[in-house]
Amino acid sequence: MAHKPAALDHKVRNSKTLLLQLAEQRGLAGLLHGDSPQSFGDRFNIRRQLEQAARQKNLETIMALANQEASDQVGNEPDPDWLSHFLLLAENIRHPAMQQFWASILLQEIARPGHCSIQALNCLKNMTQKDALLLQKASALSCHFGDENLRLIFGYQHRTLLQGLRQQKLNLGKYRLPYAGLMQLFELGLLHQTELESGDLAAMAQLKLHLAPIRLLLHPHRKGTRLLYYRFSAIGNELARLMSEPTPDDYLQELSTLLAFLGRLEQQE
Template sequence: MNQEKKDTQSTVEAAAVPTVKTVKEESNTHIRSSRARTKELANQYGICHLISNSDKELADRTTARVQREAQHQQENLERIFKLAYDSCSDETAGEPDPDWLYHFSSLAKNIRNASMQKLWSRILKQEIISPGSTSLKALETLKNMTQREAQIFQRASTLTCHFGNDSSKKLLTGIKIRHSVLALLRSPSSDKLPLGNYQLPYSNLLVLMELGLLLRSELESGEINIESPLAFGYQASNYILKPTKKGVTLTYYRLSPTGQEIANLLGTRNNEPYKESLMELLCKHFIVEQGDSSQITLST
């Protein structure tokens, strides 16, 4: 009887003690090895014969892979056209060029990322409404962009402005003040607007230059005449700039023609922290008026 009681007690105590996994065992349940991931990808793309030792013939394996790829491409195109359809309303439609549509479809069929599919649907919609809006070069550039590169360009687009009679989008980098004739020996002073503070460091600018979306040279505007106010726009907001001194110029990078096309597809979207810094910089060197002629005064 005593032995039976001891056995029962031992069983209860054993059940009460939880099984403790080591850190290594715990992590292995959540982390896939590169070997396992490679096999998953091979299965996903129908090229796992030598890994899995399947008994299917080469011709059958090829047919299955091509069919699977064609199905994915069909699904991609259907999603893009559906997104374009859903975003359309009663706008007057044009007649897109058949060659453009063929080229568009041949590129868009391989776009699987959801956010990129949405962008391609905007291109399609714009081309239906206004044929010739997007060049084949812009399509090729978009096709070759990774998701990370697209995100960099999207961030850059939210920082673009335009000024004067030129509606092209630019990234303002600062204001330069050239000194009077009496101070010719002094170098112009600069008041910079650091784009790196808004998730667009110089390394990102180099990426956009490499993609052909941003011109490589930093440019400088002509001197802004005190007697001739300068029209200035940031996203959907319009202003008039009146210099408070002579010798003021703007420094900037300009989007390339291809960059302009793609940026126009993204529409307008403010980056509020950047806009605050932009207005602060402009108000140091200009009298800034909004489109309704009301003057902007920054609180101190």
């Protein structure tokens, strides 16, 4: 008895089939079907209509997603120039996850006009979904202390007379933020590439680290100790604050263990 070939998953397509499908979706399959009764001009007009319809669909989808998340909270009308620029950029956003993010940005701008700058929108427009996920992960691992600028702590250094300079670092790759991901955030201008260090912690009576959604209070007792971190750029700060992913529990535990070596540590909700 002959065995029937296993049915192919409908999502599994060879490159020829996929190319044909993409060409038909974008109105570019005229020469792939042999002679066409339509002229190049006619096919151009059809493609232009398809593109315009796709842009309209993108905007309506983003508006529908924003409407689903909207509440009865009092809002304010965004700046007209900002809204025009937002719509101009958002009409080309096709990926569902990115459409959801743009919908969230619109809602936050209605709640607090001026929350997201046009420069941040321009940067976001050039980001892929992978870029946005990297920024979301970096945002979840970030904190701020001393001021409102977000920082990504990756360790500390400790200098002693007998042992010299010692460093202890976290492995951010464990939390889906490998060094290659950091490099991508550097190239996008969302993180400053320079590794920075805080001032001497011994000079501080208390260090407050604000994470989402908790706060750590560190009472340092070791002299010559400084935190090591990357600092978010101005646009990186804006976009990272639009993210809503909380600090992972395992990262919080490892960071707490790291900081506990430096002094007494308290955690507040």
